Amino acid sequence: MAREWESVIGLEVHLQLNTGTKVWCGCSADYDNSPINTHTCPICLGHPGALPKLNEKVVEYAIKAALALNCDVNKVSRFDRKNYFYPDLTKGYQITQFDHPYAEHGHIDVTLKSGKERKVGITKIQIEEDTGKSMHAGDESFINYNRASMPLIEIVSEPDMRSSEEAYEYLNLLKDAIKYTEISDVSMELGSLRCDANISVRPKGEEKFGTRVEVKNLNSFKAVARAIDYEIGRQIETIEEGGSIDQETRLWDDEVQVTRVMRSKEEAMDYRFFPEPDLVRLVISDEQIEAIRETMPESKVDKMARFARDYKLSTTDAAILCEEMELADYYEAAVKASNNPKTTANWIMTEVLRVLKEENKDITEFSITSEDLGEIIKLIDGGKISSKIAKKLFEIKLTDERTPAEIVEAEGMAQVADTGAIEAMVDEVLANNPKLIEDYKEADEGRKPRVMKGLMGQVMKASKGKANPTIVTELLIKKLS
Numbered sequence: 001m002a003r004e005w006e007s008v009i010g011l012e013v014h015l016q017l018n019t020g021t022k023v024w025c026g027c028s029a030d031y032d033n034s035p036i037n038t039h040t041c042p043i044c045l046g047h048p049g050a051l052p053k054l055n056e057k058v059v060e061y062a063i064k065a066a067l068a069l070n071c072d073v074n075k076v077s078r079f080d081r082k083n084y085f086y087p088d089l090t091k092g093y094q095i096t097q098f099d100h101p102y103a104e105h106g107h108i109d110v111t112l113k114s115g116k117e118r119k120v121g122i123t124k125i126q127i128e129e130d131t132g133k134s135m136h137a138g139d140e141s142f143i144n145y146n147r148a149s150m151p152l153i154e155i156v157s158e159p160d161m162r163s164s165e166e167a168y169e170y171l172n173l174l175k176d177a178i179k180y181t182e183i184s185d186v187s188m189e190l191g192s193l194r195c196d197a198n199i200s201v202r203p204k205g206e207e208k209f210g211t212r213v214e215v216k217n218l219n220s221f222k223a224v225a226r227a228i229d230y231e232i233g234r235q236i237e238t239i240e241e242g243g244s245i246d247q248e249t250r251l252w253d254d255e256v257q258v259t260r261v262m263r264s265k266e267e268a269m270d271y272r273f274f275p276e277p278d279l280v281r282l283v284i285s286d287e288q289i290e291a292i293r294e295t296m297p298e299s300k301v302d303k304m305a306r307f308a309r310d311y312k313l314s315t316t317d318a319a320i321l322c323e324e325m326e327l328a329d330y331y332e333a334a335v336k337a338s339n340n341p342k343t344t345a346n347w348i349m350t351e352v353l354r355v356l357k358e359e360n361k362d363i364t365e366f367s368i369t370s371e372d373l374g375e376i377i378k379l380i381d382g383g384k385i386s387s388k389i390a391k392k393l394f395e396i397k398l399t400d401e402r403t404p405a406e407i408v409e410a411e412g413m414a415q416v417a418d419t420g421a422i423e424a425m426v427d428e429v430l431a432n433n434p435k436l437i438e439d440y441k442e443a444d445e446g447r448k449p450r451v452m453k454g455l456m457g458q459v460m461k462a463s464k465g466k467a468n469p470t471i472v473t474e475l476l477i478k479k480l481s
């Protein structure tokens, strides 16, 4: 009988902090949009004798990340030197945190599609610096040091995940949690979020971990999931064929969908960590942590729960509205103006998101303010305009400076609630449609509403969509019975 296997996955996530300046010097952190090697100084170029000074904002942002990921912030932590040679690392070492990181013992609660839940532990978060960037063109190589000493945090998970789906969900939740704190762009595309995966397999029921393989070069969350699935399959197959797994680093090739050896254990580096002599220990006070905790925005998870509870929305709708913090803010401001949470949610999810998609904009660039959207909904609820006319009003408002009420007034869009005027239209429609009246009288109870809808449609058409539908229905029922 074939053995049953269990996979063990841990993730290391690097996040760039958008603090504006680098971690040890005052150089601009706008490394990608500037001419190469323009944001450098003796400190981030690693000149001998140049002394690093810790950026206060980096500490603040790092604490925000720790709080967002349910970590304990250590009152005292230390920086260490990780020694290795790399052309884009001029100092010959990277300043990082090793065995005394600033944050530990966090977790992310992952819920899978099956409803199964798993608490994934976060071992530690450390503050460190980025390297420069090498570029290769044919036989020549170039180095851009704009990125050298960009502030990073590395978030190391416990080996708690058991499938690619869990890893994928973990990454999404981590991204959401950080995005709401606004400390990082969290974009894999832009390189502000990078992920490496540690993967091993073991026979089910076994306590001891199998030999783990580190996979790098993962450029999307989907690639992380695919690489994990590939690696699990490769490792099980190797063992079942009588082979063994080597502790090594492999690179994911997204085009061919395989992992390949990058370096084996024999080539593994000994980094000779030792305490960084140029920096004092990092001391963080309770007051500092509490002050930062107070500035933390409501988390996405909490906001979604509150939207579902207070505005009586489905979890799916709450998730859509909370996808971006700015969209959630827009929704809440619109609800304040409309006093109708459900209809406001529907308008945003259909009309507003449709326009944003068409125009390739985000909500902060949207031309209709939350107050104006709320007013449009209020005009519907107050019987001033029909929903159909409201769609027209919305389209006009996209490029019109006037208030929704002013447009309704000026364009003659107000709903006709004058019973006498509507009655005249109903009479005319009935006079022109004797066959529909016959139809209605002969129809059984199940079909009657359908015929009624047809007559309704005729009256609404005659009124150019402006007749109050409630009055139309009442009149039709009265006249047909």
Ligand SMILES: [Zn+2]
Pocket: 022, 025, 026, 027, 039, 040, 041, 042, 043, 044, 045
């Ligand atoms: Zn610098």
